[in-house]
Amino acid sequence: xxxxxxxxxxxxxxxxxxGGILAMPAGRTCKAAVQHGLATSSAPKGYDPTKHKWLMALxxxxxxxxxxxxxxxxxxxxxxxxxxxxxxxxxxxxxxxAGSGESRGETFVDSLNGGIAGFKPSLIPKEDIxxxxxxxKLCNQCENSPCSQVCPVGATFxxxxxxxxxxxxxxxxxxxxxxxxxxxxxxxxxxxxxADKCTMCYHRITRGLRPACVEICPSQARIFGDMKNxxxxxxxxxxxxxxxxxxLKDHLGTKPRVRYAGLDEEVR
Amino acid sequence: MFKMPPQIIRLVLLTIGxxxxxxxxRYFLTPASFGQYGHYRGNALQEIASRExxxxxxxxxxxxxxxxxxxxxxxxxxxxxxxxxxxxxxVHVDNPEIKLPxxxxxxxxxxxxxxxxRPKWLHQITPNKHYTGQVCSECHVPHQPNEVP
Numbered sequence: 457x458x459x460x461x462x463x464x465x466x467x468x469x470x471x472x473x474x475g476g477i478l479a480m481p482a483g484r485t486c487k488a489a490v491q492h493g494l495a496t497s498s499a500p501k502g503y504d505p506t507k508h509k510w511l512m513a514l515x516x517x518x519x520x521x522x523x524x525x526x527x528x529x530x531x532x533x534x535x536x537x538x539x540x541x542x543x544x545x546x547x548x549x550x551x552x553x554a555g556s557g558e559s560r561g562e563t564f565v566d567s568l569n570g571g572i573a574g575f576k577p578s579l580i581p582k583e584d585i586x587x588x589x590x591x592x593k594l595c596n597q598c599e600n601s602p603c604s605q606v607c608p609v610g611a612t613f614x615x616x617x618x619x620x621x622x623x624x625x626x627x628x629x630x631x632x633x634x635x636x637x638x639x640x641x642x643x644x645x646x647x648x649x650x651a652d653k654c655t656m657c658y659h660r661i662t663r664g665l666r667p668a669c670v671e672i673c674p675s676q677a678r679i680f681g682d683m684k685n686x687x688x689x690x691x692x693x694x695x696x697x698x699x700x701x702x703x704l705k706d707h708l709g710t711k712p713r714v715r716y717a718g719l720d721e722e723v724r
Numbered sequence: 725m726f727k728m729p730p731q732i733i734r735l736v737l738l739t740i741g742x743x744x745x746x747x748x749x750r751y752f753l754t755p756a757s758f759g760q761y762g763h764y765r766g767n768a769l770q771e772i773a774s775r776e777x778x779x780x781x782x783x784x785x786x787x788x789x790x791x792x793x794x795x796x797x798x799x800x801x802x803x804x805x806x807x808x809x810x811x812x813x814x815v816h817v818d819n820p821e822i823k824l825p826x827x828x829x830x831x832x833x834x835x836x837x838x839x840x841x842r843p844k845w846l847h848q849i850t851p852n853k854h855y856t857g858q859v860c861s862e863c864h865v866p867h868q869p870n871e872v873p
Binding site: 483500503505506517518519520521522523524528531532546547548574575577578582585588589590610611612613614615616621623624625626655657658659660662663664665666668671672673674675676 | 751752758761762763765768769771772774775776777778779781782783801803804805807808812834835839840841842843845
């Protein structure tokens with residue numbers, strides 16, 4: 457190619473560059489207008505996610521295994537029949553064999569239908585049971601969540617107010633997050649064809665209501681609150697002060713925002 | 725003077741073209757709110773929050789039935805939400821004319837049936853040994869469990 461710089465050519469190129477730069481704000485305005493038209497929202501007004509930090513605590517000693525929370529969650533979030541955003545596990549630990557020198561026998565865990573209709577008496581005879589208890593489970597809302605780290609499209613994320621959420625319009629349904637969750641708290645929703653999980657009832661907490669499971673729990677086994685705006689006599693603050701709390705699988709470094717008190721060593 | 729071979733110039737122009745096309749497409753296709761709080765769509769928060777709640781919540785019941793809620797707060801069932809026993813009440817909140825279904829006493833048993841897995845602090849009964857044939861309300865007031873009707 458020959459070096460052939462003409463005045464006309466240079467001016468044309470310059471005009472093109474200037475025109476392009478001038479067109480940028482117009483493009484931006486166009487884009488904003490289109491996006492504004494597409495998005496219709498009835499979201500609660502005046503909720504600033506950066507001014508809250510939600511936390512849930514679970515008191516294992518207070519769970520009576522009635523399954524009301526599972527039922528409440530299903531109804532609130534239209535969770536498909538075979539999936540659960542929250543569920544209850546029953547642990548039955550048998551007595552050790554006489555003379556074995558062990559502290560405990562075998563451990564049996566069951567959760568028929570997530571415990572939605574409560575639990576029928578265990579098949580293990582009462583005299584063989586060393587101890588037995590219920591453990592409510594739900595998404596641990598990790599601060600350092602493995603599920604949002606593996607999402608290839610930025611569809612799942614840790615919100616500024618401490619909840620791990622799924623953007624259903626962005627999720628491509630690859631299922632990486634479902635495999636990444638060490639707690640098995642995610643599932644594939646076949647109605648929406650996206651990953652699905654507990655949102656801590658984000659549509660309720662942003663309106664000043666408690667999550668459905670916390671609202672319906674008859675024994676205050678679930679305690680919920682805002683760590684940035686404690687209310688007078690905050691039950692969550694009191695609970696954290698009065699109990700030795702821990703998260704599930706804390707050694708993984710996921711930093712769960714769901715804290716447990718009264719956990720047995722068998723619970724993972 | 726060194727002269728760039730024409731095939732290289734064509735290749736460079738093509739590369740620049742592709743890179744420009746990528747950035748233009750990215751500029752127009754990335755949602756405005758992407759990156760507002762992090763590597764995700766900031767608007768997703770409002771979209772998730774925009775769903776209507778299903779359970780009305782005890783606070784809502786308190787606005788009309790304050791007397792009952794206040795009395796309940798002094799008794800053993802103080803921690804219970806109205807809807808735990810009375811069921812979803814959103815329809816009743818939206819239109820008070822619609823009454824909630826009558827209570828059934830199978831609900832008492834759901835929590836109070838004896839089980840070795842249940843904590844010791846909970847009052848538990850074995851339904852087929854505990855005054856069979858009578859309904860719970862003959863001896864217990866649900867709102868004030870310690871009172872005798």
